[in-house]
Amino acid sequence: MNFTFEQYEESAQAIRARLNGFTPKVAMVLGSGLGYLGDEVENAAAIGYRDIPHFKASTAPGHKGRLVFGTLEGQPAAVMQGRMHHYEGYSYEEVSYAVRVLRLLGCETLIVTNAAGCVRTDWKAGDLMLICDQIKMFSESPLRGGNLPQFGVRFPDASRLYTPRLRELARACAKELGIPLREGVYFYCYGPQYETPAEIRAVRALGGDAVGMSTAPEVIAAAHCGMEVLGFTLLSNMAAGILDQPLSEQEVLDAGEAAKGRFSALVRACLRKL
Numbered sequence: 001m002n003f004t005f006e007q008y009e010e011s012a013q014a015i016r017a018r019l020n021g022f023t024p025k026v027a028m029v030l031g032s033g034l035g036y037l038g039d040e041v042e043n044a045a046a047i048g049y050r051d052i053p054h055f056k057a058s059t060a061p062g063h064k065g066r067l068v069f070g071t072l073e074g075q076p077a078a079v080m081q082g083r084m085h086h087y088e089g090y091s092y093e094e095v096s097y098a099v100r101v102l103r104l105l106g107c108e109t110l111i112v113t114n115a116a117g118c119v120r121t122d123w124k125a126g127d128l129m130l131i132c133d134q135i136k137m138f139s140e141s142p143l144r145g146g147n148l149p150q151f152g153v154r155f156p157d158a159s160r161l162y163t164p165r166l167r168e169l170a171r172a173c174a175k176e177l178g179i180p181l182r183e184g185v186y187f188y189c190y191g192p193q194y195e196t197p198a199e200i201r202a203v204r205a206l207g208g209d210a211v212g213m214s215t216a217p218e219v220i221a222a223a224h225c226g227m228e229v230l231g232f233t234l235l236s237n238m239a240a241g242i243l244d245q246p247l248s249e250q251e252v253l254d255a256g257e258a259a260k261g262r263f264s265a266l267v268r269a270c271l272r273k274l
């Protein structure tokens, strides 16, 4: 199925009707265990995904499934507390639907966050990583199907999905705050099962530093419609097969909780300087 431009407009209109003229400039997607930033938004108005036409529910653990509008560090923001994933049964077009709607509402920048497995054996669980690029070449594009020229061109450039200017800004903020920040490539995997040790060896050989089940589709859609993108990964656990122990969802959520202070400080500093 392909959504029509009118459907995106319909969603945007339903949201606008609740915002009393508020125009968000920065869209944020908060991943597993990282949703708390949404609770820090000032003068907040929250809208549940189920109250927005054509939006899907967010069913993953730690994902509240609502959009919070308000200001964070002085920036008018739209924060997605919870995202949609392909493994929940959604198409990539559905997964990235909200990003296009936020673009129509006025957002020019997208900040994406996620929890992911750490593929690098010289890094450790709990580290924060600035995403400098991504690999999503074994699954279809969110742009598959008829192109909607209102959003962008048929064959968009993908050589700078994560905006160089914003990466530089994030490096400077991390340095200023004394927060160690890795930099690497996010490798997208379908999930919902975590990867096998053999898959992680393959990911490593292909150039992935972090492995996760989200983010890459939304970033493609955002870049397509002209948004600048900044991405942070919390390396919540060592990827499969690195340690002699099974992976668990609880470990991912606990890592989010433990990184709260650092993560929130870094994102807030970036927002101040956008």
Ligand code: HPA
Pocket: 115, 116, 117, 118, 189, 194, 195, 211, 212, 213, 236, 237, 238, 239, 240, 247, 252
């Ligand atoms: N693999 C995939 N997705 C993840 C992981 C992982 O190890 N940790 C958190 N999200």
